[in-house]
Amino acid sequence: MAVKVNPEECIGCTACVGACPFGAIVMEDGKALITDACTACGACIDVCPVGAIHREVEEKNVSMNKDEFKGVWVYVEQVDGQARNVGYELLNEGRKLADAMGQELAGVLIGDNVDQLTKEVFARGADKIYLVEGKEFSHYSTDAYTITLTDLIHTYKPAVILMGATNDGRDLGPRVAGRVGTGLTADCTNLGIDPATGLVAWTRPAFGGNIMATILCPDHRPQMGTIRPNVFKRSAPDYTRTGEIVKVTSKVKMTDIRTKLLEIIREGVASANLEEAEIIVSGGRGLSKPESFALIEELADVLGGAVGASRAVVDAGWKPALYQVGQTGKTVGPKVYFACGISGAIQHVAGMSSSDIVIAINKDPEAPIFKIANYGIVGDVMEVIPALIDEIKKVKAAG
């Protein structure tokens, strides 16, 4: 589909020029002209006061029979036989999509000795599980997992696949979408059904979190998306639930795998804590020197929380990248998020806005972080945090 301006109707008001998020509209001879940068998002259609902009439907040569594809799948990522939380979050969200579509929800488990996870996957909402096991899956590899997921798609034809936007999920998703030849929407933060078409409406931040885009995959199947961890909640497990387990034999040969994992270097548990933590204390540039980060660590410690950092702090080398919260770092969704000396640039907010409660401490009363904070203190973090630590210790000692 392409978006076109009808020059006969265009009154040259330039409303569309400003509305285009991609800067794809220019004025030529007093009329709006849509250039190559257009992504057919349609933002201009809505703002045109005279209805001079419209969508042209283009014929696509797609040979897929869409009606053959049924059901919602959740790829349940596991590491060493442990499922990542995001898989359970997606089962909860996938359940809603499947119910709205009147179709079944299936979990996809690929790994070595992962059948003990099936009970939990049913308990979290799946009607069915596709289970593929073998030594070749003991560690994630692009090749083995792509071959297997692609094979499952070709055999069982799901309408929708949800995957966690983890490092491995973002490695596997595009490789599979490329092989199958379908659309993949990355890093979604909201899912729904588009009422007009019945398609999955994938919503995600773009332009560094400045805008949100809702994306559809109309003509290709499966409709695929990766979803950020910690955006959706897990449902309470219901262990009375059971379902059908479809065991599928692996078609992977060892020679298919072109990468070899030589070593895993674990960087403590701090970063893992960040994504699972209920309380996160993050520090930013307001700390003014790297040594001050000890205060953040101490506050996190008395609260039993994990430590995060802003991009500025990571760029300055005070903390490794694993601690970074934000659009290009980690997405977190704790119960409580402390932003200490963090201004709250939109790129940071994109990584923590799904936190239940945000507490901001900043010297600058105009800092954007206060706009999204539930509680705020205007003050120097170097004074406020020690006082906070003190007060919390007092309350804890009394309680």
Added chain:
Amino acid sequence: MDIVVCVKQVPDTTEVRIDPETNTLIRQGVPSIVNPFDKNAVEAALQLREKYGGKVTILSMGPLQSKEALKECLAMGADEAILLSDRAFGGSDTLATSHALAAGLRKMGKVDIILCGKQAIDGDTAQVGPEIAEHLGITQVTYVSKINTVDEQVIRVEREHEEGYEVIEAQMPVLLTVVKSINEPRYPTVKGTMKANRKEIPVWTVDDVEVDRDALGLKGSPTQVRRIFTPERRVQGEMMQADTAREAATLLVKRLVEIKII
């Protein structure tokens, strides 16, 4: 060693602001830059060339103004740059973009290593790299934070992971996407910039590459943007009104006890 770096010219999204009255992006005055992660990829390529010899070519797809981004990469020290530019590529989503870039790469002939940034800061999808690798049928390693050794058969790299790092050996040829911590991109020198200004940047149109036209542009894009909107702002909360840091801290802790956080 033949190395190709795929780069994208992007608006500097850290400079993009929302107009509160019209709720639209203010793009005026927002500079176009080389996607920052792609600069890390260029730097990684230059370091590989310094160590193992060979040639570094930059490939981009975009409108003609993307030549500016390619010039900057040439000024950093790349040997050649090629731009894929054609109306037929316009409106491409990640899959269509990857088909165009893969076609460009095929035309280049023998390539040992393809480097990409982990994602572009305007779309943040991280998809084009793996999709190129898929179309070319080569090995991929994403989130690479260090390149250890390279020989004709294999490359050893470190890959960033949620829990730390993986050391991975991958068969060549390979496509790597790199993270920021891999290096500090060099600044172009004056000499480099002058040299870059003199270099021709060939523009390849759709007729110059072998590609299925149905796989390109809006026609070849399975995903479609349905709606663009500005994110909802959270409701503003309560400010702790106090004269001293101590008083403010006491007030906050009281609130945290009330809502059972402590």
